[in-house]
Amino acid sequence: MSMKISQLSDETGVARATLKYYLREGLLHAGASRGRTQADYDASHVARVRLVRALIEAGGLSLASVKEVVQALESPPDRRHDLLGAAQCALTGSTRAEPVSCPRARALMNDLSWRIDPGSPLLTDLEHQLDAADAAGVAVPDERLRTYATSMHEVAQVDVESVPDDPQGAVRQVVVATVLIDPILITLRRLGQQDVSAQRFGLD
């Protein structure tokens, strides 16, 4: 299972120049060097390239985010719960350290008795998103928000259940599943809307 860069390119459908770029950017680990002008790539490189492409194309991640993800993949934390945080940190571009209060987000968490780190950037994310909806003239009533939260909690339940025990596979599962399933959920939401709407307002 050993190949040169051209074969890697053929195998994955990614241009050689792009592969070299990924090597330079640290998205792809170097191959085993055979002399000065040759390196061997193997199945792990094929898998990595496919992962990177999936994260970019299906997950809509930037190269910088992909880099964080693959770095998280390479240094798995030992505590099970930390994994999630690492994966999530790698994903959100939450570089803002504003000590905002997030009244609505906190109220919701409290209301639902969710165990959330009070300093989690997810809370400020949520608050910003609610503010944006308000600014756009579409308020989300608390009750509706709670309903959404309940449904997403079911999703999260499945997410966490499906993490394998094997720590190696766990990181991969958590990180990749989180990113790649997001768009799947969104698409399912749209399809669900179609169904409910068809049911309610007739097909014609």
Added chain:
Amino acid sequence: MSMKISQLSDETGVARATLKYYLREGLLHAGASRGRTQADYDASHVARVRLVRALIEAGGLSLASVKEVVQALESPPDRRHDLLGAAQCALTGSTRAEPVSCPRARALMNDLSWRIDPGSPLLTDLEHQLDAADAAGVAVPDERLRTYATSMHEVAQVDVESVPDDPQGAVRQVVVATVLIDPILITLRRLGQQDVSAQRFGLD
């Protein structure tokens, strides 16, 4: 309620040059022209600018998508069910007209008895996303997919219920809520994962 462009800029926090750019790009309707070098803007312009910004910042839409959305806002279809399709078309960049078969997506819809137009681009989207997950080495078993679909159907139920009868407000609600609530759902999923994980693996 009449203002010049500078006031509109002050009101919305968007630079004058950017507002002019939006005008050129058709994201913002022109103000009432008062002579050659003056136009009046009103509350509708403020609302539009805030909407555009929310779609871009919180919704993560490209200017091109925002343009489609605001055009959909300006020409509301009369049939209630069409609204949804228009909104959804404006959102996905599904410009691909590939007559793909989408075996898994169709099987799922069939399995759940959802009423979906067999030609819907959402089906090909879903199929692509499932393929991407496979390629990335993280398969989504059918059973898990069904569970996700069920949860998202609950979300969709709430979505459709909260559409007002008033056709003017309906378009706005559908379009904006769809785009702006997506990220909220994703954030709620992450928070839910935190909670489930804390519950399952301990807080320590």
Added chain:
DNA sequence: CTCCATTGGATAGTAGCGCTCTCCAATAAT
């Protein structure tokens, strides 16, 4: 051993997006 294709490595260039800056004559406000 020779010769040509390929490789790794590096640099520069490209296309698209989302602004932002600069300039202008016309005009409104004072």
Added chain:
DNA sequence: ATTATTGGAGAGCGCTACTATCCAATGGAG
């Protein structure tokens, strides 16, 4: 009459994700 502002249009900028070109070193085929 003077000054500030406006609409309009074009060019330019910073960023991202590549892509293209060049190079000497080398590997493999004959």
